[in-house]
Amino acid sequence: MTPAPVPTTVKCLVWDLDDTLWDGAVLEGDRPVPFQEAGSALRTLDERGILHAVASRGDRARAMAHLTEQGLADLFTVEEIGWGPKSEAVRRIADALGIGIDTVAFIDNDPLERAEVSAALPAVRTYPAEAAGTLAGLPEFRTGQVTGESRQRRLLYRREAERRRAKESYAGPPAEFLATLGLEMTVRRADEADLVRAEELTVRTHQLNTTGRTYDMAELRALCDSPSHEVLVADLKDRFGAYGTVGLALTEQRGDTSCLQLLLLSCRVMSRGVGPALIGHLVRDALAAGRRPTAEFVPTEVNRVMLVNLRFSGFEVLSRTGDTLLLGHTGASPQPETAGPVRVVTTGTQARR
Numbered sequence: 291m292t293p294a295p296v297p298t299t300v301k302c303l304v305w306d307l308d309d310t311l312w313d314g315a316v317l318e319g320d321r322p323v324p325f326q327e328a329g330s331a332l333r334t335l336d337e338r339g340i341l342h343a344v345a346s347r348g349d350r351a352r353a354m355a356h357l358t359e360q361g362l363a364d365l366f367t368v369e370e371i372g373w374g375p376k377s378e379a380v381r382r383i384a385d386a387l388g389i390g391i392d393t394v395a396f397i398d399n400d401p402l403e404r405a406e407v408s409a410a411l412p413a414v415r416t417y418p419a420e421a422a423g424t425l426a427g428l429p430e431f432r433t434g435q436v437t438g439e440s441r442q443r444r445l446l447y448r449r450e451a452e453r454r455r456a457k458e459s460y461a462g463p464p465a466e467f468l469a470t471l472g473l474e475m476t477v478r479r480a481d482e483a484d485l486v487r488a489e490e491l492t493v494r495t496h497q498l499n500t501t502g503r504t505y506d507m508a509e510l511r512a513l514c515d516s517p518s519h520e521v522l523v524a525d526l527k528d529r530f531g532a533y534g535t536v537g538l539a540l541t542e543q544r545g546d547t548s549c550l551q552l553l554l555l556s557c558r559v560m561s562r563g564v565g566p567a568l569i570g571h572l573v574r575d576a577l578a579a580g581r582r583p584t585a586e587f588v589p590t591e592v593n594r595v596m597l598v599n600l601r602f603s604g605f606e607v608l609s610r611t612g613d614t615l616l617l618g619h620t621g622a623s624p625q626p627e628t629a630g631p632v633r634v635v636t637t638g639t640q641a642r643r
Contacts, residue, residue: 299494300340300415300430301389302367303331304380306398307346307353310419316356317348324360327423332365334426338433339443339490341387343368345379345396367447376403377410386454387447388557390496390592395430397422433490442534449530450558456530468631471528473562475537477571478637480521484535485510488523491538491554498555498565498596501588501614505540505552518543524568526559526632533559537568541576547618548576550585553596565599567632573603573619583619584608 305328308315314322324332332342342365346353350371357363368386370379376398384391392413398404399419408416417425425431453471460467480488485507492504505513513519524537536556542549550572555564576583585605587597605617 298392298430298496299433300395301393301494302341302343302383302387302395303335303425303431304343304345304383304394304396305366306376306396306400306403306419307344307357307371308348309399310346310397310422311362312360315348316352321356321359324362325419325422328419329362331422331425332362335431336365336444337441338431339441340431340433341367341444341447343370343383343387345370345376345383347371347373365444367444367451375406375410377407380407380411380414386451388450388560390557393496397425433494446532446534446558449533453528453530465631468563471530471562471631473526473528473564473632474635475564475567475632476525476635476637477522477537477568478525480510480514480523480538482511484523485514487535488521488538491535491556492552495554495556496590497557497592498560498599499590499593500553500596500600501551501586502590502593503552503588513540522572524555524564526562526564537564539568539572541572543581544584546581547584548572548579548581550583553585560595563631565596566603567630567634569599569603571634571636576619577621582621585617585619587615587617588613589615 305311311328312322312324314320316322336342344366348371350369353371354363354369357366368383370382376396380394380396381391384394391411395415395417396404396407397417397419401418404416404418407414415430457467488510489505489507496502510521514521520541522539523535526533526536536559538552538554539550540552542551553569555568573583585600587600589597600617604620604622606620607615608618609616
């Protein structure tokens with residue numbers, strides 16, 4: 291029997307407020323206390339690194355004042371409060387966070403509102419308000435081990451909102467704005483402390499992902515110990531602060547080639563030029579070891595941008611086996627580590643001879 295597919299992990303749960311998060315309507319003068327089950331779900335999922343957002347009808351100022359009064363405002367990353375269709379609010383939330391719509395969930399007490407969202411955005415999972423107490427036990431809300439990265443995820447997204455506001459107020463072209471960020475990426479071999487986050491990245495990251503393969507901690511530990519493999523992680527920071535660990539690369543040495551079996555980057559850094567910077571480092575590393583860089587790629591509905599990154603970095607298609615493409619580097623010299631908007635810093639990542 292074929293096992294049931296594992297549901298895509300929810301990255302953001304979007305909440306209605308009145309009669310969903312609390313019992314009452316703030317606009318009508320109520321000062322409702324949040325349902326106990328809803329408050330528990332908010333904090334449990336936040337601890338796991340699942341973001342919270344608001345898509346609710348009402349007056350924004352009054353709703354936000356009540357969220358603040360109840361000590362909940364800091365738990366929400368994006369708030370869409372007004373009178374338009376909930377589906378449009380949910381779509382704007384996904385765009386603001388830079389996440390796929392299939393990683394968004396929506397909870398609302400009104401079946402008509404849930405139906406409207408489902409009709410406009412079929413990939414969004416919807417739940418009735420009374421299900422709040424059960425959400426943490428559902429497979430799509432389980433994220434594996436809680437990491438330091440997950441505990442601060444909403445803070446990372448808030449920094450991203452600061453960057454977005456700075457970009458919107460910048461008068462020059464986007465490339466010039468990137469140069470003002472002072473982006474620095476550190477690439478290093480993964481160690482035991484990195485394995486929880488590395489596993490999380492393989493499960494959560496879909497758009498900037500070459501193969502979509504997932505690895506648990508035991509598999510990653512074995513690959514770190516393997517003399518023919520190398521597991522690298524990439525940390526990123528800029529003048530606004532740290533992004534955390536945003537990238538993972540798994541390579542296998544096969545004779546005179548170095549094959550990239552998995553390369554992924556958090557969708558939070560999609561517009562930062564980090565893809566070409568990390569690929570360029572991997573190419574330089576392989577060439578310095580006397581090996582030709584190759585890469586495996588498995589096309590999905592959402593990862594074409596990663597193929598574009600590989601092609602612009604000098605890779606061409608060599609062959610296809612089933613769903614897997616094998617690409618090889620043409621041998622053209624990549625840009626130096628200091629070129630482009632991202633400065634690359636390495637710590638003991640020379641390819642194994």
